[in-house]
Amino acid sequence: MMKKFKIWDPFVRIFHWSLVIGFTANALILDEEGQAHIWVGYAIVALIVARILWGFVGPRSARFAAFTPNRKQVIGQISDIATRRRSTHLGHSPLGALMIFNIIGSILIIGVTGYMMTTNAFWGVEWVEEAHEIFVGWAEISVVLHIAAVVIESLRTGVNLPRAMVTGVKTVPADVILKE
Amino acid sequence: MKRIIILALALSAASLASASQTNEIKGKPSAAVVEQITSGLSAEGYDVRSVKTEDGMYEVYALKDGKRYELYFGKDLKMLDTKNDD
Amino acid sequence: MIRINADKPGLLLALIAVQTFCAAFFLWDVMSDAFPYGLSAFNNLHLTIEAIAAFSLILAVLFEIRYLMALLRHTAHLKRQVSLAAGAFHEIMQEHFRRWNLTPAEQDVAGFTVKGMSITEIAGLRGSAEGTIKSHLSSIYHKAGVTGRGTLLSLLIDDLVETPLVPADEERAQHQA
Known part of the structure; x- marks a missing residue:
């Protein structure tokens, strides 16, 4: 007996998958020296800025205030995983929220350093390019961890998280503990 | 746990092994090369920002008259190509 | 038996986060230098030493994560400011669970059952179906070599009675002081 909950609004969902496409294109497909790379980079930054604004004015599940975790919640979730208890959050889980802030912050740094590389002031300045590359590497590792975590959490709790980010609806098995 | 470690080591070794092993320009340019290129270009009015290697050539980022340039040099330090970024 | 300080899992978590970022950086650095x-x-x-450093940092993070998980399991049923007796009982219980090779889920169920909770209550606390809890209990009793909750408790209490709360040497020193 599964319970259904409407969670993610259309903007959050479109934002998520557009970011996936944009990041994949810039990190893996497009030529780094080309013009397309720069335009996609600016588009990604615009998406992130829009998401940040939405995090203050959007519906409940989109708001940062709704899922910014405190230490107790983070340790609580890790404890549940350690003891194999099945609990799930209707919005972003504490660890999920930390990953989101990590990815948003990293991509902003990537975008800003990328822009700086096109300016006269920072043209050829090595630390800017290095920072850009370091954070791209970090973002790639974060994305791999994010995908692994989403798959593992989905299997562990019985909630299909990727599908929820497409349809906006979380389907939760009957026994699973609901947090917040 | 052990399997994860061995797999990680194997994957890294494999990716490194597949990298090129030719004799062209690669890695960090020597201090002497950097000095030569920098003084040569500065004499022509360039503000040299960095000297690296890319695609088997020396790649230089420089500014001149408020414009951004990428300049490429071969082993003999002859200029091979110029790209204007604007 | 390790005396585990359960007060600061947060610090360990922060350390893991910082080391993960550093490990990623070193790995990227080594790969781009070597490529x-x-x-x-x-x-x-x-470069070789840098590579070894990067890998050992990654290994360290993996071990720390395992330690953190074990720490959280250990303290899942421990209340703060416990009496000497309750603390000792908890340690004895944990030591038995470890020796019986109880899985993490079984350890949690066993802890609740020793506290006297019903199958329904345990299912609610774990987000499981009651049938799942019953099969965990069956496995626990089998591994412990007991027939049910009563005999499980006697086994643990017997141990508590026989183990001194204060080690014998300390006790003698206290009397002489």
């Missing part, structure tokens, strides 16, 4: 040269890059001692 143009292929495997011959490791003829360079400096």
